[in-house]
Amino acid sequence: MARNQIDELRALQDTLYFIGGKWRLPIINSICNGNKRFREIERSIPGITRRMLSKELKDMEMSKLVQRNVYTDTPVLIEYEPTEHCRSFGKIIQEMINWGKHHREIVVRGKS
Template sequence: MDRDQVEELRSLQDTLYFIGGKWRIPIMNSICNGNRRFREIERSIPGITTRMLSRELKDMEANKLLKRNVYPDTPVLVEYEPTEHCRSFGGIISEMINWGRIHRDIVVRKENK
C-alpha cells in the first residue's frame, strides 16, 4: 500500500508546530500532573514568565487542549484541566522523556570516554 507522503508531512508539521514552542510540553506535563491553578502551573515550570504562561494557556485552550473553568468564588477561582485530546498526547510525552534520558546517557558516556 502506498503512503500519502504529502498528508504525512502535513500531519508531522502540525505536530511539530504544536510542540515546537519551549513551553507547551512542560505546561501540558504540569497540568496532567495535577497542577490546575495558574500559580501552581507557573511555580512548577522554572523560567516561565507570567505573560508567557498566560499566552500559552489561551492558545492551548483555543486549540482544544485545555478547558478553562471559572468558579464564581470570592476571589474568582480559575482552574485548567486537560481535555481528552490533550491526554492522548501523554504517551508521546512519556516516550520523549525516555528518549531524552537515553540520549543524555549516550552523550554523557561518549564525553566521559
C-alpha cells in the first residue's frame, strides 16, 4: 500500500507543533505526574516563568490538552488535569525519554 507523504508530513508537522517549544513537554510531564495547581507545576519546572506557564496552559487548554477546573470555595482553587487526548501521548513521551537516555549513553559514553 502506497503511503501518502503529504498526509504524513502534515501529521508530523501537527505533532511537532504540539510538542514544540521549550516548555510544552515539561508541562505535560508535570501535570501527568500529579502536579495540578499552578504553583506545583511552576515549582516542578526549573526556569519557567509565571508568564510563560500561564501562556502555555492557556494554549494547551484551547488545544484540548489540559482541562482547567475552577472550584469556587474560599479561596478559589484552580487545578489543571490532562485530557484523555493528552494522555494518549504518554507512551510517545516515554519512548522519547528512553530514546534520549540511550542517545546520551552513545554520545557521552561512546557506547553503540
